[in-house]
Amino acid sequence: MGTNEEAERSATQGGAAFLLAQLGAHAARAFAARIAALDLTPPQAGLLRMLAATPGRSQRRLAEDLGMPPSRFVPFADELETRGLIERRKNPDDRRSHALYLTERGVELLAELRKVGAAHERDVCAALSPDEHTQLTALLRRVAEQQGLTPGVHPGYRSS
Amino acid sequence: MGTNEEAERSATQGGAAFLLAQLGAHAARAFAARIAALDLTPPQAGLLRMLAATPGRSQRRLAEDLGMPPSRFVPFADELETRGLIERRKNPDDRRSHALYLTERGVELLAELRKVGAAHERDVCAALSPDEHTQLTALLRRVAEQQGLTPGVHPGYRSS
């Protein structure tokens, strides 16, 4: 009678949690492919966004929110600084920490990034009507909030 | 007027695509933490599910669907075989390929896995009413289908 099959499907493979993981990986990969045209990886794009939202943060806190160990953050920020997208300044109040800021070029690239993000959003949700799109976003936002996720922060990699 | 802020939020950080990526990573990580109690990683759980769905497939096809190169699949299957969860049998029709099957213990562990999956589903969607839960699942399923995702297959890692 196929009840067995139905139960299995709904439990692990067809449930919302699995679909979230599957679609999340798909959306992340598609986004990565798009921003590769700007020579950016998702964590790099994340840093630019974080600096636009709250400039002048220390590397340690940024690394924490990005979910990477400080030792890995150093070469990560190095490349972005070499490319002239971000800037390290000495914090006058605490001279051992570096405050990070977007450069002018960084702000420009962020504008490009937003265009790409909008196109990505449209593409991923192409199956839905405008109403449904709004509906989905609202549901997801509530789930994210209840799960304790920080808005706008994508913890790509976990660590110690 | 805050319109600027609003636009930025909706474009990249608050859109459905970003929420999908964020929630997907969160759900995947939470699931990984749960099945760690069974000494399983997400790819390992995926293989068990795939073998339950269609037994006797060749390693190459399984590796393909799992998104890993065949060379990496070998030690991956080795461990599961050592632990007595899966079994390699010579395919009589084509003796160079190995057909993979679940052992009895593998079937038992899969039952445990389903319980964990159900608990995970409940936890992730705790913010939603039963109706909303159904609604979300339906929306996600349509998006997944339109994006061309294979049902029940989570391409954890991409490769060549």
Place this chain on the structure above:
DNA sequence: TGACAATCGTTCAAATATGTAATCATTATT
């Protein structure tokens, strides 16, 4: 004030993971 612990950024070496190419057995092609 001065000694000591804690923090930030950084570097470095070791462990780990990952992909590519070569290898062996078997099967398909001609």
Place this chain on the structure above:
DNA sequence: AATAATGATTACATATTTGAACGATTGTCA
């Protein structure tokens, strides 16, 4: 029968990631 192609495996070379250690600076407390 000779040759090409395929599946599983191995070997190796390379990249990634981690954890500890270090110098510089700041906080704490006697």
